[in-house]
Amino acid sequence: MDTVEKIYKYAEDHADSTNRPHxxxxxxxxxxSRKxxxxxxxxxxxxxDGRLLRLFQTGHLEEDRLIDALKKVGVNVSQFVPGTKTQFSWSVIGGHFGGSCDGKGQGLEEVLKKVAILEFKTMAGKYFQSLKKDGVEKSQYKHYCQMTLYMGWANLSYAYYLVKNKDTDELYQEVVEYDQELFDKLIHKATKIITSQNPLERVSGKKTFYLCNMCDFRGVCxxxxxxxxxxxxxxxxxxEIDSENRGLWRCEKYNAHVSTEKQRVSSKCPSHLYIPSLLPYEVDDTNGNSVVYLLPDGTEAINGDGGYKSSEMWHLNPEVIKDETLNELRDVFGGTIVSSETLNKTNPERRVFNDK
Ligand code: SF4
Ligand code: SF4
Known part of the structure; x- marks a missing residue:
């Protein structure tokens, strides 16, 4: 491993989990909405990967430079809640939705010297050019929505958006005004996502749609x-939507709340049952401890008691389910059905039972 590879690996080894709690x-x-x-x-x-993680870090490092530049031209910048080192942040819908802004600023001519939300970004040249041409609402709609939420939560009428072109160091500024109707729509959208027990509608009915081609969830979707x-x-x-915004998740099986830390290691939970709409099979029957699915040829595949663990469900086919020897060995030795890819990685000499 050369030095650059070591630097990337270090970044990967020390990255926070990419799955955020809220x-x-x-x-x-x-x-x-499905994404x-x-x-x-x-x-x-x-x-x-390490390169990408370092790129994210570059964006964060730039924030300090932009804050410094604003202060030097007389803007009064507050990055934290007064008397603390805590960012201005908000948590709503039971604690399952929220965010933190980059700061608040006062003294900008563009917002009549009123207090404004500050939002800093860095962007590659081609996105920067499109931002200059079309403005933030059209070319960076996610940023526009993000600032609308911060303004609503902070009860402010303006946001000041400052963007650096990563290729040339050119700066772009724009003032965004508060839009109550959009704020309400975004809260409604977030509530729908949080409270839905099933995947929501896709952005397109075609998997070749350009957004699907760029989506991290393309494979599962x-x-x-x-x-x-x-x-x-x-x-x-x-x-749970609890009034104290604690972001609680309730497990009915164990009649308990499961902390974020425990959720992160829950792949080992013996009682996990998939939400049926996540599996590509028809549901035949369900009870508290198992769900019976039908494969296309009518073979039963049980997830849970008397059947297969959730991780095995993706590697089943009629041949595997009907292989009595394989299933007996699995029962006697507490085995797990895995993909041929996993099996070959573990021990290339072993027989591949399922080549799906
Ligand atoms: S692949 Fe397409 S439809 Fe599926 S989650 Fe991603 S963007 Fe949405
Ligand atoms: S994975 Fe286990 S602990 Fe988590 S919700 Fe399911 S049954 Fe409960």
Missing amino acids: LGASIIGDQC LWYTFRWASERKF WNNESVAVNCRTCLHSTP
Whole structure:
């Protein structure tokens, strides 16, 4: 491993988990509700490579430079709640939706010297040019929505948007005015995503749609790739809308709240049952401990008691289910059905039972 590879690996090893506990204000303007639902439900284990993680870090580092530049031209910038080192942040809809702004500023001529939300971004040249041509609402709608939410939560009428072109260091500024109607629509959209027990509508009926081609969830959405096993994809869990905004998730199976930390390691939970709409099979029967599915040829595939663990459900086919020897060995030795890819990685000499 050369030095650059070591630097990337270090970034990967020290990255925060990419699955955030709450739905973020920074993404609610995304056009695809299904993508937002998958994000909130941790449907995929998303991992960023070291180069990309460093790129995100570059964006954060630039914030300090932009704040410094504003201060030097007389803007009074507050990054934190007075007397603390805590960012201005908001948590709503039971604590499942929220965000933190980059700061508040006063003294900008463009907003009549009133207090405004400050939002800083960095952008590659081609996006920057489109921003200059069309403005933030049209060319960076997610940023526009994000600022609308911060203004609504902070009870302010203006946001000041300052963007750096990463290629040339040119700066772009725009003032965004508060839009109550949009704010209400965004809260409604977030509530729908958080309270839906099933994936929401796709942005397009065609998997070749340009947004689908760029989507991290393309595999689970269109290609029957395995959905991650964790509390958020489990039939037994519900996000609670509690008045103290604590972001609670309730597990009906164990009659308990499951903390974010425990949700992160819940792939090992023996009681996980998939939310049926996440699997590409027809539901035949269900009870508290198992769900019976029908494969296209009518073979039963049981998820849960008397059947298969959730992680095995993606590797089943009639041949595997009807292979008595395989299933007896699995029962006696506590085995797990895995994909041929996983099996070959573990031990290339072993027989591949299922070549799906
Ligand atoms: S692949 Fe397309 S439809 Fe599916 S979640 Fe992504 S953007 Fe939405
Ligand atoms: S059954 Fe297990 S995976 Fe499902 S919600 Fe409860 S603790 Fe989480």
